[in-house]
Amino acid sequence: MSETDPKIYIVIPAYNEGKVIEQTILSLKNERYSNILVVNDGSSDKTKENAHLAGAEVIDHIINRGQGAALRTGIEYLRENSDPDIIVTFDADGQHQAKDIQKFVELISKGECDIALGSRFLAKKSNIPRLRKIILKLGVIFTRFISDIAVTDTHNGFRALGRKAIQSIEITQRGMEHASEIIDEIKKRKLSFKEVPVEVIYTEYSKIKGQKNSNFVKIGIKMILKKLL
Numbered sequence: 001m002s003e004t005d006p007k008i009y010i011v012i013p014a015y016n017e018g019k020v021i022e023q024t025i026l027s028l029k030n031e032r033y034s035n036i037l038v039v040n041d042g043s044s045d046k047t048k049e050n051a052h053l054a055g056a057e058v059i060d061h062i063i064n065r066g067q068g069a070a071l072r073t074g075i076e077y078l079r080e081n082s083d084p085d086i087i088v089t090f091d092a093d094g095q096h097q098a099k100d101i102q103k104f105v106e107l108i109s110k111g112e113c114d115i116a117l118g119s120r121f122l123a124k125k126s127n128i129p130r131l132r133k134i135i136l137k138l139g140v141i142f143t144r145f146i147s148d149i150a151v152t153d154t155h156n157g158f159r160a161l162g163r164k165a166i167q168s169i170e171i172t173q174r175g176m177e178h179a180s181e182i183i184d185e186i187k188k189r190k191l192s193f194k195e196v197p198v199e200v201i202y203t204e205y206s207k208i209k210g211q212k213n214s215n216f217v218k219i220g221i222k223m224i225l226k227k228l229l
Contacts, residue, residue: 006085006086006105006108006109007035007082007083007084007085007086008033008035008084008085008086008087008088008101008105009035009036009037009078009082009084009086009087009088010028010033010035010036010037010087010088010089010090010101011037011039011071011074011075011078011087011088011089011090012024012025012036012037012038012039012051012056012074012089012090012091012092013039013041013067013070013071013074013089013091013092013157014038014039014040014041014043014047014051014070014092015040015041015042015043015047015064015067015070015092016043016044016045016047017043017045017047017092017093018043018045018046018047018049018050019045019205020092020093020094020205021038021047021050021051021054021092022050022051022053022054023094024090024091024092024093024094025038025051025054025055025056026054027094027097027098028090028098028101029054029055030098031098031099031101031102033088033098033101034055035082035084036055036056036057037056037057037058037059037074037077037078038051038056038057038058038059038092039058039059039060039061039070039071039073039074040058040059040060040061041061041064041065041066041067041069041070042060042061042062042063042064042065043064047092048060059073059074059077061073065174066174066175066176066178067157067175067176067178068171068172068173068174068175068176068177068178068181069171069174071089071171071178072171072172072178074087074089075087075161075166075169075171078166079166079167084163084166085108085109085162085163086104086105086108086109086160086161086162086163087160087161087166088101088104088105088158088159088160088161089157089158089159089160089161090157090158091157091158093203093205093206094201094203094205094206095200095201095202095203095206096118096157096158096198096200097198097199097200097201100118100158100196100198100199101160103116103196103197103198104116104118104159104160104196105160107160107194107196108160108162112192112194113162113191113192113193113194114161114162114164114165114191114192114193115159115160115161115162115165115169115182115186115191115192115193116159116160116193116194116195116196117151117153117156117159117193117194117195117196118153118156118157118158118159118195118196118198118200119151119152119153119156119195119196119197119198120153120156120198120200121152121153122152122153122195122196122197122198123197123198123199123200148187149183149186149187151183151193151195152195153195154179154180154183155176155179155180156179156198156200157179158198158200159182164189164191165189165191168185168189168191169182169185169186169189169191170185171185
């Protein structure tokens with residue numbers, strides 16, 4: 001990396017991902033991303049140890065606080081200690097592909113947007129389970145109604161924040177509803193955004209570990225209550 005290259009940091013929120021976290025980190029290193037921060041969100045397995053073994057920096061939540069809280073911890077830590085040009089948020093469970101990161105980086109480095117959002121629905125390859133696809137599409141409609149922002153994929157943890165987004169976005173939702181909150185923040189902070197086609201691979205492991213379909217209803221209720229209050 002030359003002096004003119006952007007300082008890119010990867011934030012991985014992780015809760016009991018000891019079985020796969022090492023491989024996820026190594027996939028990033030194979031693409032030459034070395035600034036990797038794992039936020040160990042109160043795991044009871046070997047997530048922390050295996051992340052260290054793979055060469056990532058690890059910071060801990062003593063108890064499980066939720067993915068939104070883990071992302072907030074990671075972003076604030078880097079903002080205060082590392083002066084990043086770009087922060088990429090990346091899932092721990094192996095669904096995201098490290099090779100896709102470059103597409104996010106190019107958009108932000110060229111000044112084409114403040115934040116780049118990954119979209120499963122813009123990619124040619126997609127093995128999204130049918131029921132999950134229906135629920136995600138309903139989530140997109142809900143987000144357009146609530147936030148008045150047109151995106152094709154609301155609850156995708158793969159995104160990249162440029163300097164303006166790093167400094168301005170505030171995550172207050174502790175759980176998975178943080179993804180909808182970030183969409184709200186884009187409008188509130190007047191940030192420019194673009195969507196990036198990404199390949200998301202659903203394995204048996206990730207389906208078990210992933211969010212239950214019923215949780216999307218809870219997320220919707222929480223976001224409505226937040227708007228009303």
